[in-house]
Amino acid sequence: MSGRAPAAGNRSRARRQPLHGRCGGLRCWEDLKAPATAALIREHVGTGGGLALDLGCGSAAVAAALAADFDGVVGLDLDPSAVRQARARGVPVVRGHAERLPFGDAGFDCVYSYGALHHTRLERSLPEVARVLVPGGVAVLADFHGDLGPPAGRGPRRILPILRAALAAFPAYARRAGTLTALRVTAYRLSPAWIRHVRRDVFLSPVEFRAEFQTFLQEAYFHQQNGLIVVVWRKSPEPAPGRTA
Incomplete structure (x- = not known):
């Protein structure tokens, strides 16, 4: 496992400002959901350890719940209120956007997110997830699919x-x-x-969802459950000495 500390870098603006922290009820909601979300991440990460990135961490309720599963958990969120709340929990958080992660290459053993990536352009955010993972690192990305609302382009x-x-x-x-x-x-x-x-949320249909993620995270596994699709992808390990990739 790497244990390398991430370095903050450039930040990009969101297409739409998230709402974390505008009401105390949201933090309560995140606290209520955190145990189940943490269990979902554990189910697919395995033994854990190393350094993890919580992508779209909100108030860091899930990061706090997973603190004992990793050597360290770093949160990322665009909303300054969410960043303040996460830091109040004692979770290290960087303000930034998933489409341009402010971290160096191969700095995390695990990247996970829940209900965040549909706010991003996947053609930008998914390559960023792959970039910041160490060889052999794992991504667990859970998001909603289009059966919960109208397909893209059909209105609110x-x-x-x-x-x-x-x-x-x-x-x-x-x-x-x-x-x-x-x-x-x-x-x-x-x-x-x-x-x-x-x-304003727009979700891909299950077929579109799988096709889009498979384009950027080849050989990913997909688990559909409770209105979610959970994408599990392991980055290829480095080739053995003397062998080419």
Whole structure:
């Protein structure tokens, strides 16, 4: 495993400003989801260890949950509020964009993300993921697919399903974290800012999703579950001495 410290570099602007941290309910929501997300990453990383990059880390709830699984976890997010919240947890975070990662080549043993890459141009972000991984390193990239909304180019998602999903989740949140936390999370998910944000999301169909990721991460494995596709890709190790790639 590498254990090399990443170096900050150039940053690029987002096409759309994310919403992490504008409401306390979002951090509560991330905290509620973090254990399941961390378990998903562990399932595909194996023994872990080395240095990991949390791509689109938000308030770093998942990074904190995975701290014991790696020698170090570094977060990356574009939103300055998210960066502040992540640092308040004690997680080292760099502000930057996935399309132009501010790290040197081959600095991470693992790169993972959850629900972040659909905000990026995959033809730019996926080669960046491959670039910053060490030979033999693994990427675990989970994102939503187009069965959850209209295909690209067909306009914004409908509001009613978004509202229904937020309200339907309230009982489970209340059981897990209490009524007050459930109210904060649900209020956030019903807020006009969040609804505007979600309505602009555009997801690839499952077929398009697989084709796009396979183009840049050849020989990746795809696992479809619970409205997500989880992409697992291991970078080819360096060739043995005396052999060509």
